[in-house]
Amino acid sequence: DEIGDASKKLGDASYNFAKEVDWNNGIFLQAPGKFQPLKALKAIDKMIEMGAAADPKLLKAAAEAHHKAIGSISGPNGVTSRADWDEVNAALGRVVASVPKAKVMAVYDAVKDITDPKVPAYMKSLVNGPDAEKAYQGFLEFKDVVAKNQVTAASAPAVVPSGDKIGAAAKQLSDASYPFIKDIDWLPDIYLKPLPGKTAPETLKAIDKMIVMGAKMDGNLLKAAAEAHHKAIGSVDSKGVTSAADYEAVNAALGRLVASVPKETVMDVYNSMAKIVDPTVTNNMFSKVNPLDAVAAAKGFYTFKDVAQASQ
Ligand code: DGD
Ligand code: CLA
Ligand code: CLA
Ligand code: PID
Ligand code: PID
Ligand code: PID
Ligand code: PID
Numbered sequence: 001d002e003i004g005d006a007s008k009k010l011g012d013a014s015y016n017f018a019k020e021v022d023w024n025n026g027i028f029l030q031a032p033g034k035f036q037p038l039k040a041l042k043a044i045d046k047m048i049e050m051g052a053a054a055d056p057k058l059l060k061a062a063a064e065a066h067h068k069a070i071g072s073i074s075g076p077n078g079v080t081s082r083a084d085w086d087e088v089n090a091a092l093g094r095v096v097a098s099v100p101k102a103k104v105m106a107v108y109d110a111v112k113d114i115t116d117p118k119v120p121a122y123m124k125s126l127v128n129g130p131d132a133e134k135a136y137q138g139f140l141e142f143k144d145v146v147a148k149n150q151v152t153a154a155s156a157p158a159v160v161p162s163g164d165k166i167g168a169a170a171k172q173l174s175d176a177s178y179p180f181i182k183d184i185d186w187l188p189d190i191y192l193k194p195l196p197g198k199t200a201p202e203t204l205k206a207i208d209k210m211i212v213m214g215a216k217m218d219g220n221l222l223k224a225a226a227e228a229h230h231k232a233i234g235s236v237d238s239k240g241v242t243s244a245a246d247y248e249a250v251n252a253a254l255g256r257l258v259a260s261v262p263k264e265t266v267m268d269v270y271n272s273m274a275k276i277v278d279p280t281v282t283n284n285m286f287s288k289v290n291p292l293d294a295v296a297a298a299k300g301f302y303t304f305k306d307v308a309q310a311s312q
């Protein structure tokens with residue numbers, strides 16, 4: 001397709017730049033400017049809306065392209081192969097083309113709103129400047145091809161299941177865990193801290209398992225889960241807590257999503273995360289909430305998971 005062909009030209013223009021970026025730099029975990037969690041949540045909401053509007057088949061293909069690209073990483077900077085760099089760009093270009101332009105620009109505008117204007121120049125200062133300019137020029141040509149192939153109308157919303165066992169179980173889980181959700185401080189920057197003692201390549205391995213799981217999920221249910229999150233963000237209070245009803249809808253949507261993939265795929269995520277999360281992290285989280293609320297939530301979760309497993 002045209003986007004695939006264009007991604008090769010983009011690769012010619014941008015792979016030198018890609019090789020110069022230090023992808024293992026911890027700076028990419030930081031907020032791109034002043035830390036403003038509720039404003040950042042708005043920007044993420046725009047990404048969720050764009051994801052929910054995208055063609056699920058193309059999202060799946062993009063997740064698969066990333067998984068493949070992680071497999072061909074080499075060198076100290078963590079760069080993927082030239083062929084996989086092109087494949088990722090092509091896959092993301094197709095995702096962008098599957099949503100109306102306004103949804104893409106809404107992401108750009110909202111991210112711009114939380115980004116310090118000095119950030120792009122600082123990023124450029126870490127690489128060979130002319131290579132960054134060449135890459136950007138390549139991006140500008142690529143985006144014209146994407147725009148030419150772009151849809152003008154949004155896709156239909158997801159079909160949301162109702163009256164299923166997971167929906168009923170989600171009500172129980174949510175009743176049992178909403179007090180815990182209200183205890184949690186959703187707005188500190190601790191969630192943007194590196195995992196103690198873990199390198200970027202180690203963390204990326206665990207993220208790769210999530211990407212694999214995402215690629216296997218049912219596309220309609222993933223879309224529905226994104227829509228449920230968008231709705232939940234719309235009801236957050238000043239502390240970042242969503243309403244009880246929206247929380248319940250998120251749990252139901254995520255339970256259905258988990259049930260749409262094999263158990264082993266879910267356990268791969270769990271086991272890879274367990275390997276990189278030090279017990280000091282979980283203990284620290286536990287110390288910040290009412291312990292009785294946390295135990296009640298955990299009990300609720302362990303009951304819920306049996307229902308999810310029975311539908312798996
Ligand atoms: C950039 C953008 C990259 C900066 C990276 C910051 C983004 C961080 C995102 C963090 C987000 C959040 C959360 C994630 C989840 C966390 C969970 C815990 O360097 C601009 C200005 C605005 C920049 C900020 C907006 C960036 C938006 C990026 C899209 C969002 C992606 C989402 C990311 C998140 C995660 C994904 C899963 O646009 O951009 C550089 C540009 O900066 C440079 O400005 C441009 C002008 O816009 C353009 O008009 C033009 O002037 C150009 O062109 C210069 O500069 C000139 C000529 O006109 C060209 O013809 C050509 O010759 C060129 O020069 C060659 O140099
Ligand atoms: Mg990504 C974008 C890293 C998995 C879907 N992703 C980005 C970039 C960053 C990144 C490079 C955001 C910051 C930015 O704009 O820098 N993703 C990244 C990593 C992983 C990952 C490390 C780990 C596996 N992503 C992942 C998965 C999915 C996505 C699994 C779902 C399938 N990702 C996704 C989308 C988008 C990203 C839809 C974006 O739109 C965003 C992005 O790249 O926006 C431009 C700048 C970007 C780069 C350095 C990448 C190359 C960009 C072009 C081709 C050349 C460079 C031009 C110029 C010098 C700088 C960019 C200017 C900008 C205004 C265009
Ligand atoms: Mg998430 C999970 C935040 C958007 C899909 N998501 C998580 C949690 C965290 C979170 C609360 C990971 C950390 C953790 O396990 O804590 N998501 C979060 C935010 C946003 C977001 C802030 C922003 C909008 N997500 C989002 C989108 C999607 C997903 C758009 C795609 C549709 N998310 C997704 C999945 C999963 C998450 C598939 C998970 O599996 C993971 C998760 O919750 O795993 C348990 C602990 C979790 C909580 C504090 C909240 C859940 C409470 C449960 C139901 C009861 C509590 C049990 C116990 C006390 C603690 C957990 C024990 C553990 C062994 C299970
Ligand atoms: C400017 C000035 C003009 C010239 C110009 C110009 C530049 C405009 C630009 C630009 C626009 C632009 C847009 C970009 C958009 C990036 C969008 C990224 C979206 C990320 C998403 C992330 C996610 C997911 C995902 C799917 C999940 C949901 C999420 C489901 C169903 C200024 C050059 C024209 C870069 C969507 C993918 C996993 C949230 O106009 O003179 O330069 O860049 O998890 O969905 O699960
Ligand atoms: C524009 C103007 C509107 C019209 C429009 C428009 C276009 C927007 C577009 C577009 C946005 C867009 C985004 C693209 C982003 C590509 C990002 C590629 C990232 C590749 C990576 C590869 C890799 C790896 C990996 C992880 C490793 C690092 C690497 C570590 C720690 C402008 C059409 C709407 C194409 C990250 C995955 C292995 C490098 O809005 O008028 O057209 O395209 O090895 O991580 O090692
Ligand atoms: C300038 C002027 C214009 C011309 C121009 C220009 C240059 C702009 C530039 C540039 C922008 C730019 C951006 C870059 C962005 C790179 C983003 C990389 C993201 C990597 C991540 C990696 C990671 C991980 C991971 C998970 C870990 C955290 C991390 C935990 C819990 C100035 C040329 C346009 C290079 C996200 C995945 C392992 C961080 O605009 O005229 O030159 O470069 O380790 O999670 O640890
Ligand atoms: C233990 C001991 C036994 C008893 C037991 C027990 C506990 C097991 C447990 C547990 C397992 C478990 C699993 C959990 C799994 C969570 C998985 C989360 C996945 C997140 C994903 C994120 C993503 C995306 C997304 C889609 C994108 C890709 C991504 C596309 C196409 C120990 C109790 C049985 C909690 C997939 C969603 C946006 C990466 O066994 O005696 O306690 O918890 O962006 O994909 O866009």
Ligand code: PID
Nearest residue numbers: 186232233240241242250254255258263266304305308309
């Ligand atoms: C198990 C054992 C195997 C069988 C198995 C199994 C099950 C795994 C399961 C399962 C995993 C799982 C995960 C679920 C996670 C639910 C997470 C809910 C999160 C809700 C949130 C709501 C919110 C918001 C929001 C953003 C705001 C904060 C909030 C800010 C900054 C165990 C079956 C495979 C159900 C986060 C979105 C508005 C709180 O593996 O043998 O069954 O379920 O307002 O952000 O304000």
